[in-house]
Amino acid sequence: MSGALREPWRSLRRQREAAAFGTWIFLGSEAMLFAGLILAFAVMRALHPAGFILAGRETEVALGTANTAILLTSSLTMAVAAEAARADLRRATLWGIGLTLALGAAFLAVKGFEWSSDLEKHLFPGEGFALAEPSAHIFFALYWIMTSLHAMHMLGGMGVVAWLGWQAWRGDRPLQSPAFEAAALYWHLVDIVWIVLYPLLYLGGRAP
Amino acid sequence: MRRGLGEDVPRTLSAILQHVLPVWLALLALLGASLALAYAPLHGLNGVVSLGIAAMKAILVAVFFMNLRRPDPLLRLAGGASLIWMSFLFALTFADLAARAPETQPQAGQGTGSEPPMRQPF
Numbered sequence: 001m002s003g004a005l006r007e008p009w010r011s012l013r014r015q016r017e018a019a020a021f022g023t024w025i026f027l028g029s030e031a032m033l034f035a036g037l038i039l040a041f042a043v044m045r046a047l048h049p050a051g052f053i054l055a056g057r058e059t060e061v062a063l064g065t066a067n068t069a070i071l072l073t074s075s076l077t078m079a080v081a082a083e084a085a086r087a088d089l090r091r092a093t094l095w096g097i098g099l100t101l102a103l104g105a106a107f108l109a110v111k112g113f114e115w116s117s118d119l120e121k122h123l124f125p126g127e128g129f130a131l132a133e134p135s136a137h138i139f140f141a142l143y144w145i146m147t148s149l150h151a152m153h154m155l156g157g158m159g160v161v162a163w164l165g166w167q168a169w170r171g172d173r174p175l176q177s178p179a180f181e182a183a184a185l186y187w188h189l190v191d192i193v194w195i196v197l198y199p200l201l202y203l204g205g206r207a208p
Numbered sequence: 209m210r211r212g213l214g215e216d217v218p219r220t221l222s223a224i225l226q227h228v229l230p231v232w233l234a235l236l237a238l239l240g241a242s243l244a245l246a247y248a249p250l251h252g253l254n255g256v257v258s259l260g261i262a263a264m265k266a267i268l269v270a271v272f273f274m275n276l277r278r279p280d281p282l283l284r285l286a287g288g289a290s291l292i293w294m295s296f297l298f299a300l301t302f303a304d305l306a307a308r309a310p311e312t313q314p315q316a317g318q319g320t321g322s323e324p325p326m327r328q329p330f
Contacts, residue, residue, distance in 0.1 A: 017280060024286035028293070035294045039301055046305065065243050069236060072265075076232040079273040083217065083224040092221045181275075188273045192266045199258035203246035207254045 004176035012176060019178035023185045030153075030186075034193050037149070041142045041200055044135065051135030056204030058123055058131065059143065063114040064202035067107050068194065074103035075191045078161070082184035085168070085175040093175055097165035100187065104158045111151055143201055150197065153190045161187065231272040238265050 009015035045052045081096025122130040124144065125137040160183050167173035168180075218224045242261040246254055271277050276284055 017282060020275075020280075020283050021286055024283055024290075028286065028290035031290045031294065032297075035297055039297055042298070043301060043305060046302075061243075061246075065239065068239055072232065072235045072239065075235075075269060075273050076228055079228045079231075080221075080224055083227070084221065086217055087219045087224065089221055089224075092224070185274055188269050191273075192269050195262050195265045195269070196259075199242060199246070199255070199262050203242065203258045204255065206246040208247075208249050 003174040004178075012178075016178040016181065019182045020185065023182040027185060027189045030189060031193075034146075034149075034196075037142065037146050038196060038200070041146070044138050044142070045200075045204075048135030048138065051131075051133040052139050053205035054133050055131060055136035055139035055143075056201070057206065058121065058136075059202050060114045060117055061202045061206065063110055063117075064198060067110045067114075068198045070103050070107045070110065071191050071194050074100050074107070075188050077103060078184045078187045082181045085177070085180035088175050090168070090175060093168055093180070094165065097161055097168065100161055101158055101165065104154055104161075108151060108154060111147065115147075146197055146201070150190065150193055153193070157183070157187050157190050228272065231268055235265055235268055238268075 005012050005015060009018065077096045077099040081093050081100060084092035084096055118124065122128050123140050125141045129137060129140070131137075131140075164173065164179055164183055168175060173179065218227055238261050242258050245257050245261070248254070250257060270287065274287070276287055
């Protein structure tokens with residue numbers, strides 16, 4: 001228990017709650033950032049249903065589904081890492097963190113293949129865009145903004161998780177530190193954002 | 209043993225896995241269901257169904273992985289506040305969109321009379 005407790009908290013429990021509270025406030029601002037984009041998507045979809053259905057059929061549903069499964073699994077390993085750190089289980093913490101980083105890297109790799117396939121199919125809005133429907137431009141503008149912003153959040157999350165993993169590995173940070181749980185909260189929010197993006201970007205217009 | 213702010217946390221790896229593995233399996237099952245239902249002919253309800261499943265997945269992650277199941281009112285309040293602000297954002301925007309549609313939206317004039325051109329939003 002010793003080592004993790006910092007000023008001004010009198011107990012680790014209070015410190016942990018404060019760290020989680022601060023993280024939740026930050027997550028609220030993150031959620032509003034993505035909510036603005038999702039709102040723009042929802043409004044445009046309401047105004048241009050035909051173009052959005054047409055454009056939605058062009059995204060790579062297999063890669064998007066694989067990435068959703070990868071990210072859901074990374075949330076599992078991150079949750080295990082955070083709980084294991086709290087229970088002072090060093091090996092399980094390090095394994096959880098390592099698997100989370102590997103799954104995060106796998107997500108970004110699949111995303112990279114998907115983006116390059118999108119570019120080959122001329123699905124980047126602008127000159128030579130593949131779809132004639134004007135509102136398909138809007139769909140793909142939002143697709144590129146939302147997926148790249150989400151990927152940046154993945155990179156940021158992986159940076160934080162890798163840093164904590166390094167500290168845990170070296171023994172610089174006690175496993176009781178609330179930082180593991182705070183990083184896990186952030187990771188799960190990035191997962192939730194993807195959970196919402198998945199039906200919007202990949203499942204629209206698939207039904208006959 | 210349940211004390212104060214939910215300090216009854218699992219202490220062994222197997223106890224931790226017992227907590228989280230069923231959640232993960234449920235998440236993957238929901239993912240499969242949402243993919244399959246996206247291809248089923250649901251007469252325009254596909255969007256609603258896929259977003260409903262996404263909401264269920266998000267709730268599972270928030271409650272079990274983000275620990276909102278622990279009885280900590282401060283954290284539940286902080287998480288719930290974001291939801292309330294986002295619901296204002298969507299409700300007010302769509303109220304505005306629905307109320308103004310006939311005059312100022314792109315499809316004005318193409319409709320069939322006084323019906324606003326708004327269709328099923330999702």
